[in-house]
Structures are given as C-alpha cells and as structure tokens.
Amino acid sequence: MINWFKKDESHLPEYWQKYSAKFNKNQLEQLVTETTFVVLDTETTGFDQEKDRILSIGCVKVKDNKLLVANSFEIYLKQEKFNPDTVEIHGLIKHERFETFTEEKALQLFLKYIGDSILVAHHAGFDINMINAAMKRNHLPKLKNRVLDTGVLYRKTRIISNFIDQHKSYTLDEVALAYNIDLKDRHTAIGDAFITAIAFLKILGRLKRKKLKELFKK
Amino acid sequence: MKNSIAHRIADFLKDFPPFNFLNAEELLNISQESEVLYIDKGNILFNEGDDVHQFFYIVHKGAIQLQKFQNEQYETLDTCDEGDIFGLRPLFAEENYIMNAIAEEESIVYGIPISLFKPLTESNKKVGNFLIQSFATNTRNPYSREDKGKLFFGTQVVEPISNSPLFELQPAPIIRKIVTTSPETSIKSAAQLMSKRKVGSILVTKNDVPVGILTDEDFRNSIATGQYSIDTTVDKIMSFPVICYPRNVTIAQAQITMMKHNINHICITEDGTPNTRVTGILSEHDIMVSQGNSPSVLMKAIQRSHSTKELKKIRNKINLLLGGYIENNIPLTHISKLIFELNDATIKRVISRCVIKLQQEPPVNFAWLSMGSQGRKEQLLQTDQDNAIIFADPPEGKLEETRDYFLQLATKVNKRLMIVGYEYCPADMMAKNPRWCLSLSEWKKQVSKWIKQPGPDEILLSNIFFDYDITYGDSLLSNQLSDYILGLIENNKKFLTVMGSNALRNPSPLGFFRQFLVEQDGEKKDFFDIKKRGIQPLTESARLLILSYKIKNISNTAERFDRLAQLEPKNKELFEGCSYASKALIKFRIKQGLQNRDSGRFIDLSKLNKEDKMKLKRAFKSIKAVQDLIKMRFETATVL
The missing domain is CATH 1.20.120 (Four Helix Bundle (Hemerythrin (Met), subunit A))
Structure with missing residues (x-):
C-alpha cells in the first residue's frame, strides 16, 4: 500500500535522510529511564525568527538520571550578520578564537547528535522555532523530534492551589532558585543547557512518571 | 569541540582533595570523561555486593549515606556531603562494594572515571596517600580541620562538635577511678557494690589483671532469667576475655573496637594486653558525653554560626538528637519544646544574619511570623516553610519602598532556610511573596476580608495564618494583629x-x-x-x-x-x-x-x-x- 502521507525525501541531503530514518518506533510507550533526552539551549542575536540568527547551540544528553560530560554538544556558528547589541549579553564576539561552523554544517552536526531523542528546553518554543527557521533557510524540513518544555513541566510539579497562579510562566532563574542550582555560566548556550538539564532531572524526580507518554499528558 | 561543562566540573573539583593536588590539565582531562548523576532522595547508587562501577564519586549537592548491613540492620557508617568522595573501593580492589550508598536527600553527584584517575594516584604521591587514608579510615577527608570525627551512636552517626580538630584521633576519655571485684565474689555482693557506687558495670580482676567484666546486662541475662542464683560467684556470669587497649587509644579506635565486638566498655591496661595491670576503663557513654552533642551545645553552635552551611550541619545534628529522644521515649512535650527552641534559634539566626547582609537597617519595625506547624511548635521533622512579614505602617508614600526592603530580606531568608533544610512552601506562602509581606494596616484589611466573607479559600488561609508565632522582631505588631482578629471574630x-x-x-x-x-x-x-x-x-x-x-x-x-x-x-x-x-x-x-x-x-x-x-x-x-x-x-x- 502506498502511504499517502509519507513524503518523498529523496531530494534532501543524505544527512537528513539518515536523521529521518531514525524515527520509526513508537517512543511514547517506552520508560522514562530508557529514554534519551537532549537538553538544549540556543543563544541568538535576538528574538526575531526571520531576522535573527543562532549564535550557538549547547546540548547535553541525559539518560537514566545520568549525564555524560563527554557526550555534550557545543557549537558556535559563523555570523554574516553582526549585531553589536547582543554581544555583551551572550559573551560571544564575532571573531572569537574558537572554531565556528557554517549554519548548514552546524545543523548537520546537530541532527547527527540529536537523532530521535526527545528534545528538552526551557521555554522550548523559542529555541525550536529558531532552529526550524535555520532549517528552512537551508531547505530542510522541520525537526521531527518530540519536544518537552521544562517551563511547562515545572508548573506540573507545583501543587494545585488557588493561591498560586496556574498559568504563571517561570523563568530559568526562578526554577534554578527554587531548586538551588548554581547559576554559573548563565547566558551561554551550554551553561543554560546544563542548568536546564539539572532542573529537568529534578523535575523528573518530583513528577515520578514511569512511561514517557505520561510526561506529554496535559 | 569545546567542552564548557568539563570546565565547570573541573572548577568545582579543584577546591576539594584529592583533586586540589592535580594540575589544570589533569583536572580537565578527568572532568571531560566524568558523569553527572541525579539521585532522588532514598534512591540507591550502589548496593553492598554490587559489581564495582567504572567511576568513583564526589558529592556536588545533597548528601549520600554509606550504610552497611550489620547486626541485622543497616547501620550508617558515614554521611557524605558537598565535596566528599566515596565509592573508592574499585580504585584499590577488584572486589564488589561492601556498603550501600543511598541518597539521604536529593543529590547531584559527579562520577570520576577510574580508568583515567588511577594512573594519577600512582604518579602523584599526594593523591595516592590521600585516597589510601580516606579509604582506610573511612573518614573521607583526613586532612580536614572542619570535618570532625563521627561517632556511632545506636544505629546513627553522631557528629561531635568538639572545638578541637580531628576529634576522633584524640585520646579517648578514660575513667581512672574504677570499681573492681574478684572472680570469687558472690553475684549478690558484686551487685550491692555496683549499686552503692552507682555504676552499670564492674571490672573483675585477679592481682590487678583484668579477667572479665560484669555489666547490668549480665544480671538481666543470667540472674533475672533464673539461670543462676545470686549466690553464684561472678566468674560464672561475667563476660570475658576483656578487650584491652593501652592508655593512648584514640576515640576512633575505641569506637571501632566497640562496634566490632558489640561491647560498650574497653579496659585500659599498662601495655594494652590483658596480662598487665588495669589502669582505667573507657565507656561508650563517656565518649558520647565528651563530644557534647547536647541541646545546649547545639544552641551555642547555632548562635555562633557564621554560614548557612554550618547551620545545615547543625540541623542534621538536631535530627539525630530527635531520633535519639524518640528512641528513648522521652515525653513529647519535652522533645517538642527543645526542638522548637532549636528550630526557632536557627530561623532567628538566619534572619539576623540576613539583616546584617543587607547593610541597611530595616526602615520600620517588623515581625517575622512562622506559621503552620512551626507556628504551633509542632514542627519536629523538617517540613515546608510557611512564613510571613508584618511591618509597621510606613510614612505616607513610602509603602512600596518599605515593602521592597522586606521582600529583599525575605528572599534572602527564605533561600537560606531552604538550604538549611526547610523546603519552599509549594503554595508560596512565604514572606518573599508580596502577598504575604504586608504592613499592619494591609494585614488588618486582609484578615477582615477573610473573616467577613469566609469562603473555602478564606478559611484555608485563616487556618494557616491564624496559627502564627512571632519568630523575630517586634511582638507589638503581631499582638496588635491578634487583638484585631479576635475583635472581629467576637461579632x-x-x-x-x-x-x-x-x-x-x-x-x-x-x-x-x-x-x-x-x-x-x-x-x-x-x-x-x-x-x-x-x-x-x-x-x-x-x-x-x-x-x-x-x-x-x-x-x-x-x-x-x-x-x-x-x-x-x-x-x-x-x-x-x-x-x-x-x-x-x-x-x-x-x-x-x-x-x-x-x-x-x-x-x-x-x-x-x-x-x-x-x-x-x-x-x-x-x-x-x-x-x-x-x-x-x-x-x-x-x-x-
């Protein structure tokens, strides 16, 4: 039978096809402890998805309450556009001496690194949108990974009470403060990814969900 | 590719032995291959008998307990907190773990790769020596001046707070005026002697050489059960041989021996063998007294404390004290008063330190209220913190400015209380929440709303807020609010x-x-x-x-x-x-x-x-x- 919904990907680059081919199992039934999560953060030149660019992506992999330091991902992108306003916040100067990659090369490495893992970020919408915008510029489809937002998950750890605002949006600083996480290297992609990962582990510890699908429930 | 996380780990490690003996490059290398683990409270990192891991561990945040199954129960050998290393066995032996490592509280632990670290223990003498000593003595940090020894007390570890460093390596307190008897004495007269001298044990000697020891327990087991009559001679029921040590035995040695043989007394002889003259006796009780883990000592420690971390350690000792009280069936009214006072002193100390930290006197008088179980003096175990601030009505136009000061103060206090062990209130009923940091008139307005239109939420809030106790500050403010509440309820x-x-x-x-x-x-x-x-x-x-x-x-x-x-x-x-x-x-x-x-x-x-x-x-x-x-x-x- 022909699957009408299966898109023809043969015109896409090989690295995309390899990435795409990894998505073939029903992850939702698996246990949280056997799931690989990639906790990520991006630093960007600004908040406009169209005009602004990613400066760097930082990721750490988390599985079974563990994070392997060697298995982290930290990449800096070459900038054709230079926005002096954001330099200071992000601590990234256009021509810093460490290695930088073109947007396409960075995406290629990123896709290879994340595979079919579950992506986790704080206020994930923003980071995922920025990455998808970069994908689009490079003629690639959107990311296929499932995404969890630590902002939303954190809210679930709070008790249901009329005395706290159920819709409040918590900043990473607030979550880190509540969980007593050191705010070292805040505002670098990898630093924030690490802080988010520790927060994510603490959230998982509190939510005590067994199966992955339970984390996606409303 | 750059690895900033490895730098972050290395930056933590460099402050703690044995990592402080490594150079930056070595540190970065092992950090690169390290792992970060999250262990939820009560979860186990490894069990006695498990195959050893590829890593040994250092606590980054939280506390890990090392336990061993002894005498049919788990006994805590050590509690590791920030910067302490454990799980060293695989560095020295190919054997399985001989103890359990369990998270006493939610913890973040770094795993250090043994394959990379082991060569360093061989090439760097300082590293090797430190690890061998840590491993051998089971004190994680033999060089630490801060970390005093640990005492085994029943099933729990009691940390002494003696002012001198390395308490456990000091000579044990020896009683020189000992009560002795001869093996031929009748049990009855031995018991009379013990009663007269008010001792729980008596040493049995022959020509001043120890041959046995007789304790209250022996009377219970051998006489009260009817096994022997009271006219029997003491040598029939005494325990022997007597464990002997020379005069300069350290507290650590004495403790280990007592544990190993499951005894409460050690005999001190001239040369440390049972063949020479007795010179003294050493009891578990005396060791305990000498290390002074009493409420009054803890109270002094709280009042003198200069860091939140110190308060957290004291807090753990308070919990041990509580455990001991409960185990010994001390009446609850007595326990709760004591524990309340210690908790209260801890909170007071945190607040007064934060006031100093702000480097600005409070603009008006204020009262820090503890609510809920601490307010009712019923908070014995550490539970959540519930608190609020009343501040005196500030001059016209200064309300928000004044509130800002107290919110700043409260944020500091709430955070430190959390580190000490009082978790944040899940419903945010804490003084750092602007809703519960109000002036006296605002509070009056607030409570009158609750009392005049009592819906379910208002009743719940009244239930929480009306059990307040003033912990710090001006009691006139809290009294005025109480009078106001009672006045409203009357009608x-x-x-x-x-x-x-x-x-x-x-x-x-x-x-x-x-x-x-x-x-x-x-x-x-x-x-x-x-x-x-x-x-x-x-x-x-x-x-x-x-x-x-x-x-x-x-x-x-x-x-x-x-x-x-x-x-x-x-x-x-x-x-x-x-x-x-x-x-x-x-x-x-x-x-x-x-x-x-x-x-x-x-x-x-x-x-x-x-x-x-x-x-x-x-x-x-x-x-x-x-x-x-x-x-x-x-x-x-x-x-x-």
Missing part, C-alpha cells in the same frame, strides 16, 4: 460556624466497621494519611475552640486543649483526651518519618503492630468526641 458567629464545618470535613478515621479509613486513590492508595485524618482535625478543632474563647498567644494544639480543659471543667476529660491524642499522633508521625526518611505523613497500616493500632484507635475516639461537640456547639449542620 461574627458565621465565621466560627464555617470554620467549624471545615474542621469536620475529615471525619474521625474509624470507619463503619471500625476499620481505618485509608486513601482511596493516587500514589498513596491504601496508606493512612495521619496528617489529614488525624492531626489536622485535632488542630482545626483546637483552633476553632480557642478562637471562640478569644485566647491569643497559645498556638500549640495540645496546649490549647489543656487550656480548654481548664475553661470547661465539664468537658475536662474530653479535652485532656484530645491533648493526649494530639501528642500521640505527632509522635507517631515523627517515628514514621524518621524510619522512612520522609515527612511521616503516610502510614502503611500493614506494617503496624497491634499495640500501635490500638494507640491510634484510642486517639481517633478523641477526635470523634471533639467533632461531635463542635457539631453541636457551632450548629454546623445548618451550613453543611
């Missing part, structure tokens, strides 16, 4: 009625067939919720009744019932029963909490013995009686 019968029906919301827990009501759903299904079904109905009843008498400044539930018993002689028995029940339930909860390392709130009924079940049932009869009384008195039926 408002409806409020008491609603409060009454609220107190009856959880019926007495004895169900239809006189079985316990257990939780019907959720994670705690089939567990009994002692807080919701036992303690809370009593607390709410006591609050309601005491408010109806307009009595302020008594916030403890048992004390409230005692007062009610005085006020209403005809219900004396009922109220006294409730006072007793309140204490019994709280004690029950602490025991459970200490056993399960949690808040003790949920009880597995299948694990209770008959006696405990009877005790609980008796307490529940009192709940039923007081609930019936409330139903009648406040006519709650009309609003239910």
